[in-house]
Amino acid sequence: MREVVVIGGGIVGLAVAWELRQRGVGVTVLEKEDHWAAHQTGHNSNVVHAGLYYKPGSFKARMSVAGNRSIVDFAKEHGVGVEVCGKLVVATSESELPALAVLAERAEANGVPAKVVSAAEAREYEPEVACVSALRVESTGIIDFPGICAALVRLLEEAGADLRLSTPALGIRPGATGGVEIATGSEVLRADALVNCAGLHSDRVARLAGVTPRARIVPFRGEYYELRPERRHLVRGLIYPVPDASLPFLGVHLTRMLDGSVHAGPNAVLALRREGYRWGDVSVKDLAEVARYSGSWNLAKKYAYPIGLDEVRRSFSKRRFAASLAKLVPAVGPGDIVRHGSGVRAQALLPDGSMVDDFLIETAPNQVHVLNAPSPAATSALEIAKHVADEVSQSAASR
Template identity: 80%
Template sequence: MAHELVRRGDRVTVLEKEDHWAAHQTGHNSNVVHAGLYYRPGSFKARMSVAGNRSVVAFARANGVPVDICGKLVVATDSTELPALRVLAERAEANGVPAKLIEPAEAAEYEPEVSCVAALRVESTGIIDFPAICAALVRLLTEAGADLRLGTPALGIRPGRNGGVEVATGSAVVRADALVNCAGLHSDRVAELAGLKPRARIVPFRGEYYELRPDRRHLVRGLIYPVPDPALPFLGVHLTRMLDGSVHAGPNAVLALRREGYRWQDISPRDLLDTARFPGSWRLARKYGRTGVDEVLRSLSRKRFAASLARLVPAVGPDDLVRCGAGVRAQALLPDGCMVDDFLIENAPNQVHVLNAPSPAATCALEIARHVADQIS
């Protein structure tokens, strides 16, 4: 966002509460450059993913950031998944994503160890280093004279006396013509600080990852995904070969007990109380209680986790997996228990609040920035 505004000639101050960049969602995701096939045609996600795939890859190549457009397979492991796989193929065509349905023999040419009755080959999916993208942006912003402040949380926000906005940080008051809230896991709280009543609440979901042992990495050449459940915003556990040759497996999706809770022992009474008080949380639990129990069991059992992966690659077993960290997804939830399935951006006088930007927001980041900058203009 800051890069786009500076590019347009604005003076920008960035407030980051952590002591380093990409500390949370950006630094804990799967580093996948998404193609845009999953999303409803015409939605922000669909349009911005296709454009973002091109723009983030171009930015990476122009700034020396590693990227590999390796393509991926979405595999139907039995005949019941074929209708959903065909729907994905239709969405890919509607969204302008290069993809084709292939038979098992052709799928085996890409991934010899995969098990499927059919697959969708998606050519424009890739792997990138998103923290390195942030480092490149920081370098460009520093060269352009932007005011970048680490360790500087926003503690209070009010209208400016002569227009604009004022943000109290504890050590200073920042005065500006406009405010853009891109606070991720805390975006709803920042909006409330600014006097808004956001219609969605952030509920954090932790996604845990394993990786294959080095001597088992040969089982996966690229990216292998399951056919996702259309009722859920999560894509299901999948296998991803990273830029360094390691193979990550995951993520699952369990309710995090803290907004930045990367482990079961990371607990925040305030965050738990916020989730418990929100009626949408209980309605979501009633809708997907069985799914939630399954995810918790998979979190606690490496055997269950491996069994999910073995549907895609039968040779993967529990002994092949080593834990390797987790990420937390900032999922916006409505009071009726529905998960917001698209990017959610709300405006107020001299303010723009990005209230829902989960995956594929990293892929779409430059496009979201252009969209928001247009609104500020």
């Protein structure tokens, strides 16, 4: 293997490029935006996940537990901000205790350092929290993921990688003498293999390369508030609810960031374009794709009412958003929060309406496609990169 083109300049794409470069592979990275970490990486919660929630043995479980260590070590080595502060997952009623117990069992199965604590013990960590019991997870942290990307870019530049911003991949085809050819608009690049880490557009890039992925990306926007500076004292670290196992997202939570600010969120609403960070961001093309896809309608049957409707109401109502936070920290009221921003999650959806609940990586001759890498992909980026690099090597060996 001599040359690989990586499409996508978020944390996963850059980590894959760095892993390949360390293995002696020539690398070109194509990013359609004019800066790195422009979308999911640059708009997430900056949490280093512990690997608590995921099915034992799954990619997410294995890669997030290993990634929790490797991404923290990388940050410390390269001067990127990181703090391993731990978090509380809190049961706010007796009815949530069985689910909390299941989480504790899953933590043990995944090798995550965690322990169940009483309400009084929980308040030693978070004096303002309301709960009947909680799970204390020691290895959760906060980090500067865009800073990780900046460090990866520096390393890649020093190692002689070809990094190209404002360079979308417009066409992909097999090379005349093997490998792949990628048209960028200004030239045609020739490489031995292609790695697709295009995030919100990963399924489109796969189809561009002649691959029919078994899942399609449906974008979900997560909106955040933050506590006003004078109310930041209400939260010392990270406070999460017990997630509803029947729902695909973790629920609104509170996170103290490296700069001392406290973010609250996210909710989850359908984005009206793949990069739709506001309700006013609308793409007819993107909406038509969602509307034509059977998985979208099957998902709507499961979640549109009342869950989806409640999420939309919370999107437009600060009072409702604050009420969700007050279940965790009763002292938080509508006047304590201000809008902060949002991110868009690239969620792979199957035709039956089920969300792909693990990382999804598919291969084709001379191609590797990362088709589902939402949270905890940033935490797991260095581990995903090792797996993808192995797949690239196997693809080369099989030719």
